[in-house]
Amino acid sequence: MTGITIAAAGVLTFLLRWSFIGASDRLALPAAVRRALRFVPAAVLSALIWPAVLVSDGSLHLAPDNLRLIAAVVAAVVAWRTRNVLYTIVAGMGTLWALTAGFGL
Amino acid sequence: MADNQGSSLGRDFAAGAQAVLPLLLSVLPFALITGVVAVQLGFSAGVASAFSLVVFAGASQIVAMQLIHDGAPLAIILLTVAFINLRFTMYSASIAPYFRGASAGWKALAGYLLTDQAYVLGLYGFAERDGIGRRLAFYLGVALPLWFGWQVATVLGATLGARLPAAWGLDFAIPLTFMALVMPALRDAPSWAAAATGGAVAVAAHDLPWNLGLIAGALAGIAAGMAGARIRGDEPEAP
Numbered sequence: 001m002t003g004i005t006i007a008a009a010g011v012l013t014f015l016l017r018w019s020f021i022g023a024s025d026r027l028a029l030p031a032a033v034r035r036a037l038r039f040v041p042a043a044v045l046s047a048l049i050w051p052a053v054l055v056s057d058g059s060l061h062l063a064p065d066n067l068r069l070i071a072a073v074v075a076a077v078v079a080w081r082t083r084n085v086l087y088t089i090v091a092g093m094g095t096l097w098a099l100t101a102g103f104g105l
Numbered sequence: 106m107a108d109n110q111g112s113s114l115g116r117d118f119a120a121g122a123q124a125v126l127p128l129l130l131s132v133l134p135f136a137l138i139t140g141v142v143a144v145q146l147g148f149s150a151g152v153a154s155a156f157s158l159v160v161f162a163g164a165s166q167i168v169a170m171q172l173i174h175d176g177a178p179l180a181i182i183l184l185t186v187a188f189i190n191l192r193f194t195m196y197s198a199s200i201a202p203y204f205r206g207a208s209a210g211w212k213a214l215a216g217y218l219l220t221d222q223a224y225v226l227g228l229y230g231f232a233e234r235d236g237i238g239r240r241l242a243f244y245l246g247v248a249l250p251l252w253f254g255w256q257v258a259t260v261l262g263a264t265l266g267a268r269l270p271a272a273w274g275l276d277f278a279i280p281l282t283f284m285a286l287v288m289p290a291l292r293d294a295p296s297w298a299a300a301a302t303g304g305a306v307a308v309a310a311h312d313l314p315w316n317l318g319l320i321a322g323a324l325a326g327i328a329a330g331m332a333g334a335r336i337r338g339d340e341p342e343a344p
Binding site: 003005007012013014016018019021023024027033035036052053054055058060068080086088089096097 | 152159191197225228284289
């Protein structure tokens with residue numbers, strides 16, 4: 001049963017990924033779709049980031065006692081200024097660990 | 106001539122590998138966590154590894170293992186995996202024009218290796234590279250280290266098991282990585298509107314089933330970006 005699930009999930013995920021790449025020479029997307037796709041990085045990455053920062057255990061944490069929120073704000077400033085993945089991770093994880101140690105949480 | 110071309114492709118591969126190196130800082134812990142979760146849910150290291158090889162998509166691997174563990178029916182598991190990984194189809198459509206002219210085999214490999222990180226770095230790197238050979242070389246330079254690291258770290262996580270402390274909050278490195286990756290895409294008011302709307306809607310819709318909040322956020326963000334571009338009277342971009 002687990003084997004079938006893995007195989008089916010694998011085929012499904014592959015088809016989702018390969019879909020437009022596989023058809024790229026046969027398929028010219030309409031102009032409206034191309035305009036929409038320009039916003040995929042901004043929209044999708046942001047939709048991945050915000051819940052990871054603001055939602056934990058299924059509920060929303062907007063108050064400053066959400067240490068991840070504070071760490072994320074620090075990291076966002078570093079990301080904006082440097083556009084560097086390494087510096088952003090160091091700033092974000094460093095802030096999170098310092099706050100966790102400081103608050104004894 | 107052939108030699109020149111060969112070493113140029115080597116440089117493109119190396120440039121991709123260099124760009125992806127810092128991303129491994131967040132991807133490898135996530136793969137470790139995926140392996141740890143597998144063992145905690147009662148799966149063997151072999152099953153964890155099979156998931157990583159066959160599915161190769163972290164969030165959906167963890168959720169699928171949880172659902173198998175909970176005894177969910179296959180249809181529900183596949184529906185959930187489809188929604189979590191639907192963003193890859195948006196990536197595929199966005200990045201597809203750059204793979205024109207590649208053979209079917211290369212396109213299949215590019216599809217299998219398409220991740221959040223490979224998509225964004227690929228997209229940024231393709232803009233300054235002409236020709237399918239150079240693009241493929243750069244893309245593989247990004248995607249192969251990600252793939253290899255993912256496979257090794259999953260097995261490591263499953264072997265180390267619970268000895269990896271959850272208190273470190275290593276999963277937080279993933280959104281931090283995305284934060285750095287999203288910045289170059291925020292180059293005008295419509296793309297800021299796309300990001301703000303996408304994030305806010307994804308949070309507001311976080312308790313929708315099957316990870317639909319992510320899809321709702323993505324679609325709302327794209328719509329907001331298009332509306333912003335329409336207000337400004339932007340021309341469509343190539344390709």
